[in-house]
Amino acid sequence: MQYPNYQPDSDFQPLSDDELMTLDELLSDLPGEAVMNIEALDGYLAGLLLTPIPLHERPGGNWLPLIWGGDGEGNLPFASGKQKKKALLLILRHLHSIAVQWRDHPQAWEPILSVADVPSENGDEDEADEITDGEDWAVGFMCAVDIATAAWEPLFKDAKAAALLEPMVLLGAEEESLDDAARSRLADPQERDSLSRALPDSALALFTLRT
Numbered sequence: 001m002q003y004p005n006y007q008p009d010s011d012f013q014p015l016s017d018d019e020l021m022t023l024d025e026l027l028s029d030l031p032g033e034a035v036m037n038i039e040a041l042d043g044y045l046a047g048l049l050l051t052p053i054p055l056h057e058r059p060g061g062n063w064l065p066l067i068w069g070g071d072g073e074g075n076l077p078f079a080s081g082k083q084k085k086k087a088l089l090l091i092l093r094h095l096h097s098i099a100v101q102w103r104d105h106p107q108a109w110e111p112i113l114s115v116a117d118v119p120s121e122n123g124d125e126d127e128a129d130e131i132t133d134g135e136d137w138a139v140g141f142m143c144a145v146d147i148a149t150a151a152w153e154p155l156f157k158d159a160k161a162a163a164l165l166e167p168m169v170l171l172g173a174e175e176e177s178l179d180d181a182a183r184s185r186l187a188d189p190q191e192r193d194s195l196s197r198a199l200p201d202s203a204l205a206l207f208t209l210r211t
Helices: 017-029 038-050 081-104 135-146 149-157 159-172 180-187 189-210
Strands: 114-119 128-133
Touching (some): 017 038, 017 081, 038 081, 038 135, 038 159, 038 189, 128 189, 135 149, 135 159, 149 159, 159 180, 180 189
Antiparallel strands (some): 114 128
C-alpha cells in the first residue's frame, strides 16, 4: 500500500472526543501484541514530531505501519481496506492536532495518559489518590526514538535535552536495560506519578528547543 506522507500544512480538523474513542476502539480490536493502544500512539506521534528529522521529509511507510505492528498479507491486521483507510485518516488528524496545539496553544495540550486510583496515603479507606501512569505513552515515544536513533543521538548527548528526556526514557525503557536505582524509582507509585506528570512539560520544552 502507498502510504500518505505527513503534510504539516493540511487542513485536517482535530479529532472530537467521539472520534478519539473510535480510534481507540479501532486499535484495541486489531489482533496482535504489537498494536499500540491510544496512549502509546499519542506518545509515538509526539516523538515523531520531536524527532530532529522533519516528519514531512520521512515517507509514511517508514513510520505508519509500526502503529499496528507491521503489515501482513492483504489488509492485515485490518479487516478491510476501508477500515485501514479510516484508521490512517484518524491517525493523521490526531498527529496534525498535536502539531497545531504545540504551535498555537501549547499550554492547552495534554498527553493521553492512564490514571488509576490507589489507597489514600492518609489511611482513609473511603478515599483514594489519583496516580498518573505514563508508561504506555513513554513506550510509544521511545518507539519514535528507536526508528531514528542517529537523529536523536545529539540530544541525548546534550545535558539539557537529556534531562528533559529522562521521564520518557525511564518510563518507556525495557526493565532489563535499567539499573537498580531506576527500577527502585519505578517501583514507587508516587515516583511513577511524578515522572508521568513531568511528561507534558518535558515534551513542550523539547519542542521549544527544536524550534
